[in-house]
Each structure stands twice: as structure tokens, then as C-alpha cells.
Amino acid sequence: MKRTLLSFIVIMFISSIVLAACSQKQQEPEPPKESSDANQEQAEDPASFDPLGKYETPVTITQVLSYRPPEEQDALKGVTPETNAYLKDLKEMMNIDLKYLWSVPMDQYAEKFSLSIASGDLPDMMMVDQATFLNFVRQGLVADLSEVYENYASPTLKRVIESDGGLALQATTVDGKVMGLTTSFQSAVQLAYIRADWLKNLNLPVPKTMEEFEAVAEAFVKNDPDMNGENDTYGFAMNKNFLVGAWAFDARGIFYSHQSYPGGWIKGQDGTLLPGEIQPGTKEALTKLQDWYKRGIIDREFALKDENKVSEDIVAGRVGITLGEWWVPNWPLNLSKDNNPNAEWIAVPLPEVGGESAKTLISPTLNAIMVVNKKYKQPEVAVKLANYYLEMRKPKYIDKSSPDYKGADSGYIYNWFEPRFIYPNYLDDAFIAVNEALDKGQTDIQIPEDFLAAGEAAQFFNESKKFMDNKKDNAAWGFYYSRVAKEGGFGLSKKALDDKQFIQNEFYGTQTPTQLERGGSLNKLMAETFTKIVMGEDIDQFDKFVESWKTLGGNDITDEVNEWYKGK
Amino acid sequence: MKQLTQRKGRYMLELPLHLMLIPGILVTLVYSYGPMFGIIMAFQKFEPAMGFFKSKWVGWKNFEYIFRLPDFQQVIWNTFFISVMKICLGLAVPLILALLLNELIRGWFARFVQTTIFMPFFLSWAVLGGIMIELFSIKGPINSVVSAFGFEPIMFMAEKNWFVAIVVASDVWKGMGYNMIIFLAAIMGINANLYEAAEVDGAGKWRQMLHVTLPGMMPIIVLLCTLSLGSVLSAGFDQILVLYNPIVYETGDVIDTFVYRLGLFEQQYAPAAAIGLFKAGISVVLVSISYYLAYRLSNYRIF
Numbered sequence: 078m079k080r081t082l083l084s085f086i087v088i089m090f091i092s093s094i095v096l097a098a099c100s101q102k103q104q105e106p107e108p109p110k111e112s113s114d115a116n117q118e119q120a121e122d123p124a125s126f127d128p129l130g131k132y133e134t135p136v137t138i139t140q141v142l143s144y145r146p147p148e149e150q151d152a153l154k155g156v157t158p159e160t161n162a163y164l165k166d167l168k169e170m171m172n173i174d175l176k177y178l179w180s181v182p183m184d185q186y187a188e189k190f191s192l193s194i195a196s197g198d199l200p201d202m203m204m205v206d207q208a209t210f211l212n213f214v215r216q217g218l219v220a221d222l223s224e225v226y227e228n229y230a231s232p233t234l235k236r237v238i239e240s241d242g243g244l245a246l247q248a249t250t251v252d253g254k255v256m257g258l259t260t261s262f263q264s265a266v267q268l269a270y271i272r273a274d275w276l277k278n279l280n281l282p283v284p285k286t287m288e289e290f291e292a293v294a295e296a297f298v299k300n301d302p303d304m305n306g307e308n309d310t311y312g313f314a315m316n317k318n319f320l321v322g323a324w325a326f327d328a329r330g331i332f333y334s335h336q337s338y339p340g341g342w343i344k345g346q347d348g349t350l351l352p353g354e355i356q357p358g359t360k361e362a363l364t365k366l367q368d369w370y371k372r373g374i375i376d377r378e379f380a381l382k383d384e385n386k387v388s389e390d391i392v393a394g395r396v397g398i399t400l401g402e403w404w405v406p407n408w409p410l411n412l413s414k415d416n417n418p419n420a421e422w423i424a425v426p427l428p429e430v431g432g433e434s435a436k437t438l439i440s441p442t443l444n445a446i447m448v449v450n451k452k453y454k455q456p457e458v459a460v461k462l463a464n465y466y467l468e469m470r471k472p473k474y475i476d477k478s479s480p481d482y483k484g485a486d487s488g489y490i491y492n493w494f495e496p497r498f499i500y501p502n503y504l505d506d507a508f509i510a511v512n513e514a515l516d517k518g519q520t521d522i523q524i525p526e527d528f529l530a531a532g533e534a535a536q537f538f539n540e541s542k543k544f545m546d547n548k549k550d551n552a553a554w555g556f557y558y559s560r561v562a563k564e565g566g567f568g569l570s571k572k573a574l575d576d577k578q579f580i581q582n583e584f585y586g587t588q589t590p591t592q593l594e595r596g597g598s599l600n601k602l603m604a605e606t607f608t609k610i611v612m613g614e615d616i617d618q619f620d621k622f623v624e625s626w627k628t629l630g631g632n633d634i635t636d637e638v639n640e641w642y643k644g645k
Numbered sequence: 646m647k648q649l650t651q652r653k654g655r656y657m658l659e660l661p662l663h664l665m666l667i668p669g670i671l672v673t674l675v676y677s678y679g680p681m682f683g684i685i686m687a688f689q690k691f692e693p694a695m696g697f698f699k700s701k702w703v704g705w706k707n708f709e710y711i712f713r714l715p716d717f718q719q720v721i722w723n724t725f726f727i728s729v730m731k732i733c734l735g736l737a738v739p740l741i742l743a744l745l746l747n748e749l750i751r752g753w754f755a756r757f758v759q760t761t762i763f764m765p766f767f768l769s770w771a772v773l774g775g776i777m778i779e780l781f782s783i784k785g786p787i788n789s790v791v792s793a794f795g796f797e798p799i800m801f802m803a804e805k806n807w808f809v810a811i812v813v814a815s816d817v818w819k820g821m822g823y824n825m826i827i828f829l830a831a832i833m834g835i836n837a838n839l840y841e842a843a844e845v846d847g848a849g850k851w852r853q854m855l856h857v858t859l860p861g862m863m864p865i866i867v868l869l870c871t872l873s874l875g876s877v878l879s880a881g882f883d884q885i886l887v888l889y890n891p892i893v894y895e896t897g898d899v900i901d902t903f904v905y906r907l908g909l910f911e912q913q914y915a916p917a918a919a920i921g922l923f924k925a926g927i928s929v930v931l932v933s934i935s936y937y938l939a940y941r942l943s944n945y946r947i948f
Contacts, residue, residue, distance in 0.1 A: 188909045194693045195914050216694030317890060378783050380803050380892050597911045598715055604891040612803070612892070629715050 128231035128464040132172040138458045139176045139200040141193065143186030144493050148407075149485035150552050162488035167465055173458060201453040202462070204445040204495050205257075210249065211587050214256045219448040223255040225457040231464040236529060237500045245443055245501075258463065259446040261501045265402040266437035266573045267330045268566060269428065270410060272397050273421040275302035283425060287334060287365070290398070290428040294374045297397030312374040314399035315366075316387040319379070320607060321600050326387040328366060330400040330427040333580075334435040335362040339603070341438040342584035342638055349639050350583050352631065353438070354603055355623045363619060366611045380608050392416050400427070403504075403566030404559050411555030418549070424558070424566050426573065437573070440582035447496040463496045470532040472524060477539055504560065504567055506530040511537045511561050537561050586645075589637035595630030602626065687919040707919035716903065717920075724899040727880040730813045732873045739821045740866065743828035744854060759829075763822030774887030777815060778802060808893040816881055824869065828862060835861035864943035871939045875932035878924045900924055 142158050156162070158180045167173050178200050181189050193199055194209075205213065213219045230238070238246055241261040249257040269290070276283065276293065279300050284290040294312030296302065302310055319328040320339055332339060337358030342350040353359070369375050376382070376390070388409040390396050394417045399405070410422045427435035447463065449456040469489075473481045483489045491497070500506075507530040514522040515538070522538040524531045540556035547553070558565040573579065588596065606622040682697070687707055689700040711717055742762065749755045765773075781787050781801035788798040801807045839857045848856065882901035889897040900920065908917030939945040 191909045191912055194912070197693055197696060213694070216692055218694045378800065378803070381778065381782070381800075381890055593911075593913075594710070597906065597913075601716065601891070601894060605894050608892050 126228040128229055128234070128461065129171065129468060130461075131170065135168075135172050135174055136455060136458055137174045137176055138202055138453070138455075138462070139178050140202050140495060141190065141200050142177050142180035142493065142495065143183045143190075144180055145183050147485055147490045148492055149490075152485035152490060153488040156488045156490060158490075158493045160488070161490050161493050162483065163466075163469065163490070163494045166469070166483070167462070171461060171465060173461070175462070199450055201450050202459040202496070203448050203450070205448055206445065207248075207443055208587055210257050210446045210448060213448055214251050218451055219256055220451045220453065220456045221254045221256060222258060222449060222456055222460070223253075225460050226255050226258065229457045229460040229464070231467065233467045233527075233529070234460070234463050234498060237467065237498050240529065241501050248443055249446055257446040257448040258460070258496075258498070259443045260499050262442045262444045263501045263504065264437075264439040264442070264574075264579075265567075265570045266439075266579055267333065267400055267402060267427060268405075268424045268569055269330060269426070270399050270401060270405055270422050270424055272297070272302065273423045274419050275397055277421075278302050278304055283423070285425070285429060286432075287428040287430045291369070291374070294369065294398055295372060298373050302397060303394060310395050310397060311376050312397050313369060314387050314391060314396040315375050315379045316382050316384050317380050317608070318383065321604050325384055325401045325405060326391070326399050328362075328400065329438075330435060331366060332359065332362040333437055334428045334430045335359070335365070336430075336433070336436075337362050338438040338580055338582070341440065341580070341582040342642075343580060344583055350635070350642050352626075352635055352638075355626055355631070360616065360619045363607060363610045364616055367613065367616060370611050371613065375611070380612060388412075394420065403570045406558040406566055407555040407560075410558075411551045414551040414554065422558075424564065424569050426569060434578060436578050436580045438582055439579045441585050444499055445496075447498075459496070463498050466494055466497050471526065472531045472535040475532045476535040478521075500529045503530040503533050505571065507534040507537050508561065508567055508571060510534045511541060512563065514538060515541060515561070583642065584638050586638075586641045589634055589641070591630050591633040591637055595634070599626060599630060599634075602629070683918065684922055686915050687922045689915055691915040691918070693914070703915075707915050708923065711916050711920050711923070714916075716898070719895070720898050720900055720903045721878075723896055724878055724880045724901075727809060727812060727885075727897075727899060728877050730809070731816050731881065732870075732877070734813060734817045735820055736824060736866070736870055736873070738817050739824035740828055740862075742821060742825045743832060744858065746825070746829065747832050747858070748850065759822075759825070762825060765819045766822050768819065770881075770883040770887050773815070773819070774884070777811070777888065781811065802888065803890065803892045805893050805896040808889070809896050812881070812885060812888060812897065816884060827865065827869065831862045831865040832858060864945070867942045868939050868945050871935040871942065874935035874938075875928055877931055878927055 144158055147156075158177060164175050167175060178193075178198075179189065199218070210219075238258060238260055245259050245261045246255065249255060249259055271283070271293070273283075275297055279296050279302055281293050281296060282289070284293045297310055297312040301308065314326045315328050316323075316326050318324075320332065323329055335358040337356055338353030339359060341353040343353055343356075345351040366375065370377070370379075376387075379387075382390075387396075387399075391399060391409050392412045392415075394413065406422065406424070410420075413422070414420045427437075429435065447459060449459045453459075469475075469483065470491075473479045474483045476482060477484060485491075506528070510524060510528070510530070511522065511534055520542075522535060524534050528534065537556070537560050540553045541561045543550055544553035544557040560567050562568055602622065602625060606618055610616060610618055685697050686700075688702060688704060689697070690703045690706075691697075691700045695701075746755060746758060749758070779785055783798050783800060787801070792798055799807065801811055835858060839861070840853055843853050843857050878900060880899040880901070882899070882905070885897060885899055885902055886905065889902065904917045904920050907913050907920070
């Protein structure tokens with residue numbers, strides 16, 4: 078008897094293991110499909126192509142959302158994407174119900190959206206990248222927007238989209254049909270941000286060359302720059318994604334300084350395109366980073382830290398130098414000043430090597446592309462959403478001193494709303510207008526309504542004023558120093574772009590077949606090898622990497638890319 | 646005649662029990678057998694828009710493709726190594742614990758130890774992973790101990806051999822309470838007369854363990870051992886996903902993490918499905934072998 082009982086228990090245990098093992102592979106139950114058929118009966122009178130017109134009966138459009146916390150620090154507490162005031166106004170103004178099939182934090186989006194594609198459970202309107210866009214078009218998943226764009230896009234929307242001379246529209250036009258809408262992405266160059274108060278504490282000049290950077294970074298590690306008597310600082314911040322797919326606190330700039338452009342295709346002397354990752358400059362940059370790591374300039378555990386972890390180090394005051402684009406003062410440098418009132422950050426160009434200033438690799442790219450599901454019966458609703466957003470960005474709505482102000486403090490969270498069409502030159506235009514007004518000592522800024530960056534210019538001006546009135550307002554400083562200050566993030570970035578201090582990535586086609594097949598493996602190999610080299614493995618591993626890279630598909634990719642280049 | 650009514654009575658008695666099985670069977674059909682239809686993807690050039698019905702049929706192309714991938718063999722070996730280590734230690738450690746615990750005087754202390762050992766089983770790797778990375782970081786508590794003994798601090802999570810050791814050890818630690826309970830149940834099942842007889846024959850505690858307890862547990866040990874064969878190609882996806890990083894790919898990247906990156910980030914659905922099917926195929930063979938072994942060695946059968 079006892080024996081049967083025992084075997085019963087065992088069976089129960091085992092079968093629960095087996096069942097658990099089986100159930101691991103299951104996909105989540107699919108979310109109930111929002112039916113878009115309900116909209117079908119609604120046919121609008123074709124005579125009234127009103128870009129902001131209100132529908133008689135409510136129409137529904139579904140989306141999926143990747144969200145971040147609101148950027149504004151005064152954002153109303155408790156607002157969710159579903160209760161975003163932009164949606165409430167949208168309903169009132171145009172009688173459109175915007176529904177999210179799901180919304181996830183940004184870092185989970187790629188995975189979740191990929192699952193949605195695989196299960197064919199796509200929303201009515203989506204924002205996608207270029208590769209996905211071309212896939213969708215090829216598979217006939219998305220609607221032709223030519224007509225609705227022509228008829229429903231507001232004049233502002235058309236100006237925003239076509240302000241780049243039609244490049245973006247051309248990129249989303251397939252066989253004469255507009256299959257998606259987007260704007261050109263305005264590239265930025267990478268800069269170095271340095272703790273100026275630490276420089277002062279140690280009596281060091283602002284570094285310019287690689288040697289000076291190195292001396293400063295080493296002093297930041299060894300000479301107790303924060304004067305707290307503890308050995309708790311490091312010179313150069315770096316996270317584990319320091320090259321492939323990096324977006325901040327990385328080492329791309331060090332590679333650029335050594336004229337190495339991993340991930341890019343640079344025209345060689347014979348006119349063919351060369352892959353950046355296997356050029357000799359890359360080895361030099363790795364040697365430099367390895368040396369820095371050995372000397373403790375780079376955090377010993379950088380390989381275990383992602384961007385968020387490193388941003389915590391920056392805020393905690395453990396970091397002296399970090400690389401990043403113009404927006405870094407807006408996050409996390411402003412928080413670092415909140416945390417430590419003495420912290421002073423300055424932006425400087427990337428270190429020079431051999432008297433040559435570093436050139437950032439720039440790839441001509443597009444912002445996210447808006448596409449409409451072919452099954453959705455009223456594609457014009459998506460265009461009207463775009464109109465609506467631009468309408469809401471008019472100065473009277475985003476200027477804090479305006480009576481009609483609709484800001485984050487009353488629940489208008491702009492970075493949750495899609496589609497947001499970004500006027501490519503908004504930073505440039507606003508930068509020039511605001512600096513002009515500030516130089517003249519104006520107390521407020523007069524901008525014509527049809528100035529495309531009007532909303533931004535008003536906002537930049539106000540934040541700059543706020544900072545000038547109160548130098549301790551760190552949020553305003555982040556805004557000012559990233560977007561307005563001439564020696565700040567965007568100021569330096571714009572100067573480098575205006576002076577043509579950048580390198581163009583010559584390949585901007587879609588992924589070649591071998592890239593599609595081997596790209597993941599090759600990137601993995603690169604990340605693995607480079608990280609190990611930085612952490613002390615023999616630098617000759619780089620030559621081995623180059624050989625493997627070539628034989629594992631790199632040579633085929635090079636051929637395919639050059640084929641594309643010739644046929645361009 | 647009497648036998649027949651008896652059988653019928655028994656049937657009526659068991660009918661409600663059989664009915665209670667229906668929801669379970671339905672759930673299994675819908676969620677475990679339904680998705681199996683997706684296996685077809687492994688033989689197609691799968692295009693989501695076309696679906697299963699219109700995507701082009703490519704036969705074994707996806708399988709050829711995955712075997713050509715440079716990392717694939719490494720990944721299989723890593724998976725195999727990690728899971729074999731996990732299986733061996735995952736049986737040995739709970740066995741020793743059960744034997745030790747069995748010698749403890751029954752009472753609140755034994756129960757307390759038993760519960761404490763079982764507790765980590767309920768923690769999720771998502772939480773535990775974060776804690777472990779902190780614990781093993783260069784300024785973490787483990788390294789304080791290491792430096793206290795005069796050694797250089799070790800970067801546990803960034804050193805390929807330490808990484809595997811930590812993965813295996815933490816998995817054993819987390820799961821040991823589970824098998825320990827099974828082993829304890831087995832020890833309970835041993836006839837107390839045998840111990841008395843052994844004592845009369847002059848056997849001490851050690852001898853009793855060697856000659857009574859262990860032989861008495863042998864069927865269960867063999868059973869657990871052979872049944873875990875089926876999971877040789879699953880090295881613990883969620884655990885490794887939260888712990889690994891590019892530097893330890895060489896030893897730490899396993900089939901499941903590989904499929905995860907391939908399928909979800911590179912959107913190569915069909916090759917990912919092919920690897921999944923390949924893994925499932927091998928698992929079926931192994932489960933069959935282990936089932937047969939379990940039957941032969943400890944007379945255990947489910948059906």
C-alpha cells in the first residue's frame with residue numbers, strides 16, 4: 078500500500094514537471110481581436126476632405142504602443158497611455174477612438190511586435206522601421222495611402238513630410254504608390270561630456286587630443302576628483318553595448334577618433350565600399366580601450382552594465398567622461414546635477430588623433446514609418462491622427478504662458494502619442510530662432526504660426542529663460558544645454574554637421590541576403606571578440622576575428638553591398 | 646455475475662473522476678496540441694502575411710540552414726554540458742540532503758530546515774537574477790569574502806568557466822528542495838522492520854544507510870535519473886537569459902537563448918521553428934529511451 082502511495086506521489090510530481098515543461102513553449106493567449114469591421118459602414122462624404130473634420134459617428138482605430146516614462150518632470154501622476162489627455166481631446170475634436178491592443182515598455186516592444194507579426198495579429202495603424210516596412214509592402218499587408226495623403230493631409234503635415242525635398246516620401250513610395258508616411262531622420266554627431274568641476278578641482282585644462290583625454294581620464298580615476306577622500310570614481314563611462322546598437326555612454330566616438338567606423342560602409346581608395354569593422358583603425362581603437370581598461374580608466378565591470386546601469390553611475394557622480402549625442406544633458410546629466418549640486422558638465426568635440434578631428438559616422442535614415450493595415454477600411458483616420466498631432470503642437474498649446482496650454486501637468490503626454498511626425502529641421506530652425514531672440518535680449522519670442530518649429534521654438538525659449546533666471550533649475554538647464562546653448566549639445570553637433578565634419582555611410586539599402594542570414598552571428602562574434610579584447614585578451618585576436626568575419630559570410634556581404642552600390 | 650456488478654459499480658464510482666479530467670484534457674488539446682500545427686513553419690519559407698497555407702514549402706532547407714550557422718554546434722554543446730551538470734548535481738545534492746535530514750531528530754527543526762531548503766523553489770529567475778548579479782559583482786559580498794582571504798576579486802559573471810559554475814550551482818540550489826521532498830518520501834516508504842533487523846545484526850547508522858536506506862531508495866533514484874534524460878536539451882532558458890552577457894556566450898549561450906535571439910530579434914521565424922523542432926525530436930527520442938529504462942530498471946510505467 079505504502080508503495081502505491083509513494084509511486085502516486087512520484088507520478089504527480091513527475092507529471093507536473095512534464096506539464097510545466099510543455100506549457101513553457103506555449104504562446105500567450107492572443108488578445109481579443111478588435112474588430113475594425115464596425116467602421117466599414119461609415120463612408121464619409123468625399124466632398125468634405127477636412128483634415129481635422131469631426132466624424133458623425135465614432136470611428137475606432139487600433140494601435141500598439143511602446144512607451145517610456147514621460148519626459149516632463151511635472152507630468153501628472155497616474156496618467157496611463159490609455160488615459161492620455163491627447164486621446165480625450167482626439168475624441169472630442171474628431172470623434173476618433175484610439176485603442177491600444179497592447180502597450181509595453183520600450184525594451185520589450187521589439188519582441189512583442191515580432192510575436193504580433195508572426196501570429197498575424199496586427200493593429201490598424203503601426204509605426205515600423207524601414208526593413209519591416211519593405212517586408213510589409215512586399216507581403217501586401219499595408220494599404221495604399223496615395224489618395225488619403227493627397228486628400229486628407231493637412232498643409233502642415235505635407236510641409237513637414239516634404240521639407241527634405243521629397244526624400245522621405247520617395248523612400249516610402251513603391252511602384253508609384255505611397256505605402257507609408259515618414260520624415261527624414263536628422264542625424265547628430267557624437268560628443269564627449271566632461272565634469273568641468275572635476276577639471277577645476279584637479280587644475281586640468283579642457284582636453285582636446287586623445288593624449289589629453291587620457292591624462293584627464295586617468296586623473297579622474299587616481300586623483301580623487303570629487304575630493305571625498307575615497308577611490309570611487311572612474312574616468313570613462315562605457316556600457317556593454319559600446320559599439321553595436323549603441324545609443325549612449327558607449328565607445329563609438331573612440332572608434333571614430335581612430336577613423337574606424339564599425340557597422341558602416343566607407344568608400345575605399347579604389348572606389349569600392351569597405352566594411353568599417355575590419356579596417357586597421359578598429360584595431361587601434363581597441364588597443365586604446367584595452368589600455369584604458371588595464372589602467373582602470375574604464376569601469377572593470379562595464380561588460381555587465383547596460384545603459385540604465387551606467388546612467389545610474391553618472392547620476393551617482395562616479396563618472397568623469399561619457400560620450401553621447403546632443404540630448405544627453407536632458408537625461409541623465411540633469412539628474413546628476415540634481416543629485417550633486419556641484420556637478421558641472423560641459424560638452425566638447427570627440428578627441429583628436431594625430432591632429433585630425435574625429436568624424437561621426439552618419440547613416441541617411443528615416444524616422445519610424447507610419448503604415449496602415451490593409452484590412453482597415455478607413456486609412457484616412459491615420460492621416461487625420463497625424464494632422465491632429467501637428468495641430469496640437471502649435472505654440473498656443475505647448476507654450477506654458479498661453480491660456481490654451483496643454484501640457485504634461487494636465488495629462489498631455491506627447492511621447493505616448495503616435496503618429497508623431499517630426500519636422501526634420503525642427504532643431505535647426507528652433508536653435509537659430511531662439512538664439513537670435515536671446516542674443517537680442519528679447520523677453521519673449523515672436524514666431525509666425527506657420528513656422529514649422531514654432532511650438533519647439535517657443536518651448537526652447539521659455540526653458541532657456543527659466544534657466545537664465547534660475548541657474549539651479551536643472552531640468553531647464555538640461556533643456557537649454559542640450560538644445561539651445563551654442564557650446565552645448567546641439568550647438569556643437571550642428572557646427573560639426575555644418576562644417577561637414579562627418580563620414581557618410583555609403584550603404585543604405587535594405588539588408589542583403591547574407592546580411593539577413595549571417596548578420597546576427599557576425600554581430601555576436603564582433604561583440605564577443607571586441608569585449609574580450611578590451612578586457613585584456615591578446616590584441617592579435619583582432620586579426621583572427623577579421624579572418625573569421627570574412628569566411629563566415631563577411632566576404633559575401635561585401636560583394637552584395639558593392640553590387641548594390643554599383644547598381645545605385 | 647457478482648464480479649460483473651462489482652465492475653459496473655466500480656465504473657459508476659469512478660465516472661465523476663473521469664469527468665473531472667475533461668477540462669484538463671481540453672486545455673492540453675488547445676494549448677499543447679493546437680500550437681503543434683505551427684511545426685509546419687519549420688518546412689516553409691515562412692512569411693507572416695501569407696500564413697501557414699500560402700507560405701512557400703522549402704522542405705529541409707531550414708534545417709540545412711541552421712546546421713550551417715557557425716554558432717550552432719557550440720550552442721548544442723553548451724546546452725548539453727550545462728544540463729548534464731544540472732541533472733547530476735540536481736540529483737546528488739538533494740539525495741545527500743535527504744539522507745542528512747533523515748538523521749535529524751524529527752521535530753520543528755527538521756521541518757524548519759526542510760521548508761527553508763524548499764523556499765527558493767518559488768522565486769522567479771527574473772528577481773533572483775538581479776540579486777545574483779549584485780551578489781557576484783566586483784564590489785559585492787562574495788568578492789568581499791574573496792578579498793578577505795587575500796585573493797584578487799573575481800569577475801564571476803564575466804568569466805566563462807565561473808559563469809557556468811554559477812549557473813549550475815544556483816539552479817541546483819534553487820531546485821534542490823523539490824527533489825529532496827521526493828527522496829524524503831522514498832525514505833519514509835522503507836519498512837521500519839529492516840532497520841530493526843539491521844540493528845540487531847549490529848549495523849551502525851552508517852551501515853544502515855548504506856545497506857538499508859540507499860537500496861530502498863534505489864528505484865526512485867533511478868527513476869528520477871532516467872526521466873530527467875528527457876530534458877537534456879533544455880538548460881534553463883529564463884535563468885540564462887537574465888544572467889548571460891556577450892563575454893560568456895562561448896560557454897553560456899544555449900539552444901533556447903539562441904532561438905530566442907534568432908526568432909524574435911532577427912525575425913527568422915522559420916529557422917527558429919526548425920531548431921525548436923530539432924530539439925523536440927531529440928527530446929522525444931530521449932524521453933522514450935528514459936521511459937524504457939525506467940520501466941526496465943525500476944519497473945515504473947505511466948501507461
